Amino acid sequence: MATILSIESSCDETAVAILKDKKELLANIVSSQIDTHQLYGGVVPELASRLHVQNISIVLKEALAKAHLSIDEIDAIAVTKGPGLVGSLHVGIQAAKTLALYTQKPLIGVHHIVGHIYANALVNEIVYPCLCLVVSGGHTELVYMEDEMQFKVIGTTLDDAVGEAYDKVGRVAHLPYPGGPIIDRLSKQGKPNYSLPKPMDDESYHFSFSGLKSAVINLAHRIEQRHETLNVEDLAYSFQHAALDILVEKTMRAAKAYQVKQIMLAGGVSANSLLREMFQEAAKKENISLSLPPLWCCTDNAAMIAMAGSIMYDYQMFSSLDLSVKPGIDIELESRGGIDHGDQRAWNIWEKKFSYLVNCQKQRVFKIRRFAVIFHTLQTLPI
Numbered sequence: 001m002a003t004i005l006s007i008e009s010s011c012d013e014t015a016v017a018i019l020k021d022k023k024e025l026l027a028n029i030v031s032s033q034i035d036t037h038q039l040y041g042g043v044v045p046e047l048a049s050r051l052h053v054q055n056i057s058i059v060l061k062e063a064l065a066k067a068h069l070s071i072d073e074i075d076a077i078a079v080t081k082g083p084g085l086v087g088s089l090h091v092g093i094q095a096a097k098t099l100a101l102y103t104q105k106p107l108i109g110v111h112h113i114v115g116h117i118y119a120n121a122l123v124n125e126i127v128y129p130c131l132c133l134v135v136s137g138g139h140t141e142l143v144y145m146e147d148e149m150q151f152k153v154i155g156t157t158l159d160d161a162v163g164e165a166y167d168k169v170g171r172v173a174h175l176p177y178p179g180g181p182i183i184d185r186l187s188k189q190g191k192p193n194y195s196l197p198k199p200m201d202d203e204s205y206h207f208s209f210s211g212l213k214s215a216v217i218n219l220a221h222r223i224e225q226r227h228e229t230l231n232v233e234d235l236a237y238s239f240q241h242a243a244l245d246i247l248v249e250k251t252m253r254a255a256k257a258y259q260v261k262q263i264m265l266a267g268g269v270s271a272n273s274l275l276r277e278m279f280q281e282a283a284k285k286e287n288i289s290l291s292l293p294p295l296w297c298c299t300d301n302a303a304m305i306a307m308a309g310s311i312m313y314d315y316q317m318f319s320s321l322d323l324s325v326k327p328g329i330d331i332e333l334e335s336r337g338g339i340d341h342g343d344q345r346a347w348n349i350w351e352k353k354f355s356y357l358v359n360c361q362k363q364r365v366f367k368i369r370r371f372a373v374i375f376h377t378l379q380t381l382p383i
């Protein structure tokens with residue numbers, strides 16, 4: 001049993017959560033940058049990184065205040081180590097390392113998708129063996145889990161993620177970013193008037209969404225050339241059915257083949273109301289248990305990282321303090337029994353930098369911009 005403070009900064013949300021004994025979510029603060037990125041029609045990595053630097057200490061302070069805890073009452077610091085945007089991940093990792101080093105508490109580097117998967121554990125008991133369909137802006141994967149923290153990828157997208165396809169279709173239809181939630185809503189008034197291909201309808205458990213994405217782009221061009229008007233509701237309806245039918249079909253087929261006891265959904269697209277309905281129906285028909293993550297933790301948040309961190313804490317899956325950004329990592333390597341290889345040289349450099357900065361903080365010397373994140377984080381501590 002432990003109280004875990006977690007940081008998530010892999011994309012455009014700066015988030016900190018505090019979870020006690022895997023049950024009590026004492027704080028769950030998310031600072032979204034969406035208003036800024038919406039101006040550009042998608043996430044701008046450099047801007048995201050800068051905003052994380054500005055926000056991290058504010059969100060950290062707010063989380064500790066909300067939980068009525070001091071940093072010394074935290075048992076471990078969990079942080080998203082990847083996959084994600086390098087500049088964004090870097091900010092969370094620097095902050096987490098600063099806290100871990102200052103408090104001398106374990107550091108737990110969490111794979112972002114492991115976090116999405118264990119969002120389910122915030123509301124449901126997970127029954128193994130299970131199968132998780134991970135559907136987000138950057139991922140579309142079928143992950144078989146024989147037991148806790150055991151991951152085997154049995155299917156993946158060969159090109160685009162399904163969330164990426166939603167956002168692209170949103171852009172083609174001139175909808176605000178991100179397209180997913182709006183397409184979900186609009187499709188309820190739509191009809192199947194556009195014919196779109198069912199992507200990668202084969203015997204494998206893999207997916208492909210770039211063909212469907214291109215079909216939508218071509219359709220929009222054709223309509224424009226004929227000076228007709230694109231019916232956005234109908235496009236949303238047709239696109240959703242083409243994209244989601246295959247996800248449900250392949251997941252159900254794999255669930256039977258692997259004889260799992262439970263199916264789980266994870267990631268931003270699992271907030272989709274049609275996908276949730278389709279799975280509820282299919283699971284009922286096949287008499288198999290289904291776990292849907294609650295809507296508040298489908299998209300990126302730190303509560304899910306805290307839950308994954310709590311489970312990893314039980315297995316003492318700690319990272320060495322030279323943990324660095326891992327922009328693309330294989331989830332299978334995150335299984336229990338895996339090793340987090342350290343880099344002693346990198347760590348020596350970091351430790352020197354850290355003690356120098358603690359001294360600067362003590363003397364209130366704040367002029368070194370390069371170390372902004374460590375400084376911001378140190379300022380949340382009673383030094």
Ligand code: ADP
Nearest residue numbers: 136137138163178180181184268269271272300
């Ligand atoms: P990642 O971590 O891979 O960046 P997230 O887990 O944060 O992605 O999910 C973001 C994605 O989820 C976006 O592509 C967004 O369009 C999609 N999304 C969010 N809500 C819905 C919804 N209701 N229906 C479909 N897609 C959605």
Ligand code: MG
Nearest residue numbers: 136268299300
């Ligand atoms: Mg995510």
